[in-house]
Amino acid sequence: MNLLEARNISKSFGGIRALDACSITVKQGTITGLIGPNGSGKTTLFNIITGYERLDQGDIRFDGQSITNATPDKVFRLGIGRTFQLTRIFPRLTVLENMHVAAQRKGTRALLSRWSSSHEQRRALDLLDFVGITHLKDVPAANLSYGQKKLLEFAYILIAEPQVILLDEPAGGINPTMINHLSERIRMLNERGVTFLVVEHNLEFVMGLCDTVMVLHRGAKIAEGTPEEVRKNPAVLEAYLGD
Amino acid sequence: MRKVSKGIAPSALDRIVAYLENRRAKSMVKIGGLLVLLIVALGLPQVFSDPLTTDVAVLALLYAAAATGWNIFSGFTGYIALGHAVYFGVGSYAIALLAQDWNVPGGYEPFLLVPLAGLIAAAFAVPFGWIALRTRRHTFVVITIATFFIMQLMAYNLRNITNGSAGLSLPLPSYDWGKNFNLPLYSFFNLPFYYVALAILLLALGTAWWIRNSKYGLSLLAIRDDEDRALGLGVKTGPFKLIAFVLSAFFVGMVGAVHAYFQGSIFPPFAFDALFDVSIALMGFMGGLGTLSGPILGAIILVPAQQYSTLWLSDSGFYLIAYGALFLAVILLLPEGIVPTLRKLWLKWRASRSNIQEIPTAVTPTNGNQEDILVAEGPGRRDGVNL
């Protein structure tokens, strides 16, 4: 079923039309790739879905529910997690504290009690283990290397147990070993039921990992299919090589 | 944390340091230290009972409480508010007007009005804070400054309520409440003020400590680091910031009320004093923004300096120059404040002494050290130990 649907999204910045009646769907349980040349609107689409940008026209549905123009915190609470192209972590907090910021709690009383319950602590440590940075748990996040920050960002999104995760260029700026490490993690999580929507320029990464791939060009979707199909699609080739 | 010493025989000092590493020992030392401080604080006016010292002490405690309250908002969220003198002023006028309207006599009764004055200040903070917090960093600061000037002008202009520039006076505290305690009269005037101020400080400090160790506090620190990211992770940034703002106004309001009663009369430039804003900000920065002990340290250093220099330097121009220069020195030389800088030095010294390759922050284990009050640990330590 379609977990995430963006229908006819249009967005302009001044005179520039970033998205032009763009529609994409993400089926539950898949790892879906979103590719396209620079300026095709991928990050804008992400921003709109997650509430960082308001759309001009169109509709976004998550699990059937409309989340058009919802605020970022609401989007996250509903179960959509998102990473950023330029990794965003909380520099002055330690790695562990970073994890706990994202851990969700309900109720005022919970808010006033200690910032890390033993249950959350275990989850946080498990997740740090999962990505492989447990040994850095007490380091202020600012001191992490770029790759480690990426892993941290990935980990803390997970602590809220989102249903779908939007990854914005996860393979950008890290070495091949780390890229494989990350791919593996994504696959493992996908087996446990997490849906992924991945924006990436690294086509090898996308082709190796994704079940479905969608291609954006100049703000609209021009192709969709399995990695093989998309690779052979002439319109896609033209988009990348042309203009 | 186990350490591997690289062939240097542990000296006595190293052994003491190693002992202190043990968490339980650390918390015992810390709690012990705090108790000692508390006893000193309680006993101070009994020992140094001359009016001048106790005067300064009362003011130091009041400012420490105000700075701690301010720090709950500005230190934790990173939004520097430079208009808290508004709440000081509101608290001052509140207690004066209440005492007037309800015909409260001098003595202990006005102290009961203090929490009420604090609540009134907090009530003002709700709309002001809500408006101000719709803006971001620099615009926010300017709005807080603008609010301050508006309120000062209102104090001058709303003559019916505030009696304009003539000001208001408060009931006279009785000079003979020492009667029941068989103590000389002159030495006893300041004492109730001292203990009330101390109580407010302890309350503010306790609140700050609780927040610091709670999930709410962690959220505030996340807001400080990257507000939009925090929002994207489900943190309700708007309400959280406002609550911290109102809380800080509550404490500053109470300080204003006690201060008004202490001085006996108030009028607009005095109750709404721009230098108050600068002072508490300076205390916060000097001690260490976001730490628990920082603002208190800042107050303890600054208030006596302030008071004694106004005594010695008759020309108020010098006073301002000295103040400004001190401010500059603190910001340029100790940008993080005294407490975090000391902490960094301590960690560096320890690392070099034992000559070990230590994984950063051997000092705090993972569940956030709730005993660490003095050196401000727990969520959001500001140092980055680069190893």
Added chain:
Amino acid sequence: MAEVRLILNEVITGILTGGIYALMASGLTLIFGVMDIINIGQGALVILGGYLSYILQENFHIDLFLGLLLTMPLMFLLGLFIEWAFIRPLKRDRTMLSILVTFAIALIIEGTLGLKNTFGTDNIKLHAWYVDSSNASFQIGGFVLPYINIFVFVLSSALLTGLYFLVYRTKFGYSLRASMQNRTAAELIGVDVERVSAITFGIGVALAAAGGMAFGTTTAFNPGSHYDLISRLLVIIILGGMGSLRGALVASVVMLVIEDVTSVVWTPVWATTVFFALLVIILLVRPQGLFGRLEGRKQ
């Protein structure tokens, strides 16, 4: 009809005074635009400029307007010094810390001017010898406009035009605007952003010198006047949109006109409060000011 004439008179006076505030505010907004810092000391620097003009006139008998040829370069250098010594060392958290640093500088200036040996705390006002009589007003069609206000307005206009020329028609101005838009990008195309910052700060302070002279002719002042002044200037630049020169100009005139009209139509007492209250209202509706850019959600 007399009522309307009175109001119109106030409007014109407001425009004339607005020019002075525009002069002072433009320095402030320029500094913010290029360096992302808020110079809380601008008010004190204006007052300093006023006192400098005063010294030149009283002790050396140099005309107020001519004296600017001395005070402006002098304060330009002061601005360079302040930027180099106190602003440039700030690495982290520049905006916040600069607020405190410039506030501290303002206190130092206030203290120095207020010493008993300097000027003490009495009010002074600047008078040009050729307009010193109490009837020195231009009277036309029932409007009363003091000469000095007109001269000073001409000065302000001249300087602001010069500033416009500098910012939009010179190479330096090009570098300045580039730095305002995007510091990093400007550096990449070879703009020495540090030098531009320093010079901009210097210009801002030099404008404060002129503003001080202008301000001093219309309002009595003392070392403590900078609080009121800076709060107004801040309101103006926020209203106009921080970083926007056009905004500073428009906002200055608008605010001053409203204030003057209010003081006549209602009472002078509330005029200043209206000034601030308007700020709050406008910000509720349009947080970026009239000409500013909205700080979008960072991504």
